[in-house]
Amino acid sequence: MIVLLHPRAVKPKNRRFPLSILSIAAVLEGREHYTIIDGNLDSHPAQTLERLASEHPIELLAVSVMPGPQMVSAIPLCKDFRRNHPGVPIVWGGYFPSLYATAALNAPYVDFAVRGPGEDAIVELLAALREKKSPRHILGLSWKDPFQFPVHNPDRPLRSPNDFPELPYHRLGSVEKYLLPTFLGRRTAVHNASLGCPFRCRFCGVVPVFNGRQKAEAPRRTAGVLAGLQRRYAIDAVQFYDNNFFLGESHTRELADRLRPLNLKWWAEGRIDTFLRYSNSTLQAIRESGAAMIFFGAESGSNPVLAQMNKRITAEQTLELAARIREYGIIPEFSFVLGNPENPDRDTRDTIAFIRKIKKLNPAAEIIVQHYIPTPHPDGMFGNIDGQLAFPSTPEEWATGRWYNFTIRQDPRLPWLPRRIKRRIDNFELVINSRWPTAQDIYLPAWGRALLQSLSSWRYALGIYHFPWELSCAQKLISLRKPRWESL
Ligand code: B12
Known part of the structure; x- marks a missing residue:
C-alpha cells in the first residue's frame, strides 16, 4: 500500500x-x-x-x-x-x-x-x-x-491539468468536513483552474517551483468539476487557489459564462494588468459569474521598485484598477511587499502613502501588508540580496524559532530591515486593518468591528501609527482574522 x-x-x-x-x-x-x-x-x-x-x-x-x-x-x-x-x-x-x-x-x-x-x-x-x-x-x-x-535531475516540464484525471474527493472520507463556512458562502470548496505562473517576479516563491510556466484547465472541465461538487456536496462557494487565475480575455470570458449558471460566489488571485485589459462586458460577466473578491499583487507604489521586482505593472495601473473594479462591486484585495532591501525606509514611507491613495479611491479595497521575505530565485532575489542570507540546510534548522518565524512571515529578522522600520510596517498594518476590518472575517461580531473602527479612525485620519497598543489589545480580544497569516 x-x-x-x-x-x-x-x-x-x-x-x-x-x-x-x-x-x-x-x-x-x-x-x-x-x-x-x-x-x-x-x-x-x-x-x-x-x-x-x-x-x-x-x-x-x-x-x-x-x-x-x-x-x-x-x-x-x-x-x-x-x-x-x-x-x-x-x-x-x-x-x-x-x-x-x-x-x-x-x-x-x-x-x-x-x-x-x-x-x-x-x-x-x-x-x-x-x-x-x-x-x-x-x-x-x-x-x-x-x-x-x-x-x-533536470526539471520536469509542466503538463496541463486536463491531462490528469479529476480529483478523487471521495477518498478523503468525510468530504463534509472540508466544506466550511467562509465569507463567500456556507459550504466553500477550493479548486485550481491552472497551475504555475508565466511571470518571473523576483520576490516570488512560485517562480523557482514552476520556472515561469503555467498551464490552465479547460473552462468546460473547471465548470464540470464544480458542478459535480455542487450536485454531490451542495457547495455554494469556491476559492480558486491559482497563482494567476485570469488568462486571455476569451478564456476568462468562457470560464465566467460557464460559472454563471452555478450561482457560486468565488475568490481568485489575478494580475492587475491582465484584468485592466479586459472590456467592460467581460468585467460584467466576471461579476455576474459570482466573483466577490479578487486578490491582486500590487506590491509597491513606486515604479522603479516595481521594475526592480520585475513585476511588469505600474503604480498608475493599480490606482486605475482600484477605481474601475469598484463599479462592478467586486472587492479588490491588494497585497504589498514592503521593505525593499536597497532602501527600506523610503520604500515603507512611499508604499504607506500609496496605500492611503488606494483607500481614497476605493474604501472597500482590502490591504495585505507583507514584509519582503525572500525565497531562492533563479534570476536573483529582489533587492540584490543574493549572498546576504544563508538559508538553513536541514528541515530541523528550518523548524527553529528563528527560521520558523521567517517562513511564517511573523518575525523574519532580515539583515537589511531595521527593527524600527519593521515596527512601522507592523503598526501601520494594525491601524489599517482595524480601521477597515476584513470582510473575510465571518466570526467578527458587529460590536467588535465598531470597536476597532472607532479606536483606529483618529490614528488613520492623522497618520499616527506608533505605539498602537490599544489596537493590539482590541484585536487580541476580538481575535480578528488575518488573511496575511493564511497566505491567501
Ligand atoms: C492553499 C495555500 C495555503 C493553505 C494550505 C492549505 C493546506 N493545504 O492545508 C494555507 C492557507 C494554510 C497556507 C498557508 C501558508 N502558506 Co500557502 N499557499 C497556498 C496556495 C494558495 C495553494 C497551494 C495549493 O494547494 N496548490 C494546489 C496544488 C495542486 O499544487 P501544489 O501544492 O503545488 O502541489 C503540486 C506539487 O507541489 C506537487 N506536490 C505537492 N505535494 C506533493 C507530495 C508528493 C508526495 C509529491 C510527489 C508531489 C507533491 O505535486 C502537486 C501536483 O502537481 C499557494 C500558492 C499557490 N497558488 O500554489 C500558497 C503558497 C504555497 N503558500 C506559501 C506560504 C509561504 C505559506 C505560509 C508559510 C505563509 C504564512 N503566512 O505563514 C503558510 C503556512 C503553510 C502551512 N500551513 O504549513 C508560499 C510558499 C512559497 C514560499 N514563499 O515559501 C505560496 C507559494 C504562496 C506564495 N506565493 O508565497 N497556504
Whole structure:
C-alpha cells in the first residue's frame, strides 16, 4: 500500500481540500492500493500511520510539505516512521522540497524530493522502486546517490491539468468536513483552474517551483468539476487557489459564462494588468459569474521598485484598477511587499502613502501588508540580496524559532530591515486593518468591528501609527482574522 500523507497545516476552521495530495491521489486512483491521511482532519496521524502499517505492508510514504507549520508537523511523523519501518522509502513533494531540495534530502528520513509537479513523478518513482532501477531518468526528482550527494535531475516540464484525471474527493472520507463556512458562502470548496505562473517576479516563491510556466484547465472541465461538487456536496462557494487565475480575455470570458449558471460566489488571485485589459462586458460577466473578491499583487507604489521586482505593472495601473473594479462591486484585495532591501525606509514611507491613495479611491479595497521575505530565485532575489542570507540546510534548522518565524512571515529578522522600520510596517498594518476590518472575517461580531473602527479612525485620519497598543489589545480580544497569516 502507498500512504499519501498531508501533515497538519491549519486550524480546523481553516481546513480545505488538500489539493496537493489529491492531485497525487488522482493519478493513483483505480491503479494502486493507496490511502490518504490528512493531518488537518486526523488529530493522531502517527497512530493512524502505525495502524495502517500493522494492517498492510507499506510500499512508499509520500508526504506533501509546504514551508512552515506543515514542514514542522512532517518532521516527527517521518522520523518515527523511519525508525519503525526503516526499509520503507519516504518521498517529500510540494513547495518545501521544491524550494529547498538539498535541505530536505539532508534529513535522514527523506529519500526523495520531488520538485514541481508531482503527478508523473510519483508514478515513475513507484516503477523505478519496483524494478529496482536508478531514478536518474525521473524529471524533477532530487535523490541520494551514494557517490554523488545530492543528485538533482533536470526539471520536469509542466503538463496541463486536463491531462490528469479529476480529483478523487471521495477518498478523503468525510468530504463534509472540508466544506466550511467562509465569507463567500456556507459550504466553500477550493479548486485550481491552472497551475504555475508565466511571470518571473523576483520576490516570488512560485517562480523557482514552476520556472515561469503555467498551464490552465479547460473552462468546460473547471465548470464540470464544480458542478459535480455542487450536485454531490451542495457547495455554494469556491476559492480558486491559482497563482494567476485570469488568462486571455476569451478564456476568462468562457470560464465566467460557464460559472454563471452555478450561482457560486468565488475568490481568485489575478494580475492587475491582465484584468485592466479586459472590456467592460467581460468585467460584467466576471461579476455576474459570482466573483466577490479578487486578490491582486500590487506590491509597491513606486515604479522603479516595481521594475526592480520585475513585476511588469505600474503604480498608475493599480490606482486605475482600484477605481474601475469598484463599479462592478467586486472587492479588490491588494497585497504589498514592503521593505525593499536597497532602501527600506523610503520604500515603507512611499508604499504607506500609496496605500492611503488606494483607500481614497476605493474604501472597500482590502490591504495585505507583507514584509519582503525572500525565497531562492533563479534570476536573483529582489533587492540584490543574493549572498546576504544563508538559508538553513536541514528541515530541523528550518523548524527553529528563528527560521520558523521567517517562513511564517511573523518575525523574519532580515539583515537589511531595521527593527524600527519593521515596527512601522507592523503598526501601520494594525491601524489599517482595524480601521477597515476584513470582510473575510465571518466570526467578527458587529460590536467588535465598531470597536476597532472607532479606536483606529483618529490614528488613520492623522497618520499616527506608533505605539498602537490599544489596537493590539482590541484585536487580541476580538481575535480578528488575518488573511496575511493564511497566505491567501
Ligand atoms: C492553499 C495555500 C495555503 C493553505 C494550505 C492549505 C493546506 N493545504 O492545508 C494555507 C492557507 C494554510 C497556507 C498557508 C501558508 N502558506 Co500557502 N499557499 C497556498 C496556495 C494558495 C495553494 C497551494 C495549493 O494547494 N496548490 C494546489 C496544488 C495542486 O499544487 P501544489 O501544492 O503545488 O502541489 C503540486 C506539487 O507541489 C506537487 N506536490 C505537492 N505535494 C506533493 C507530495 C508528493 C508526495 C509529491 C510527489 C508531489 C507533491 O505535486 C502537486 C501536483 O502537481 C499557494 C500558492 C499557490 N497558488 O500554489 C500558497 C503558497 C504555497 N503558500 C506559501 C506560504 C509561504 C505559506 C505560509 C508559510 C505563509 C504564512 N503566512 O505563514 C503558510 C503556512 C503553510 C502551512 N500551513 O504549513 C508560499 C510558499 C512559497 C514560499 N514563499 O515559501 C505560496 C507559494 C504562496 C506564495 N506565493 O508565497 N497556504
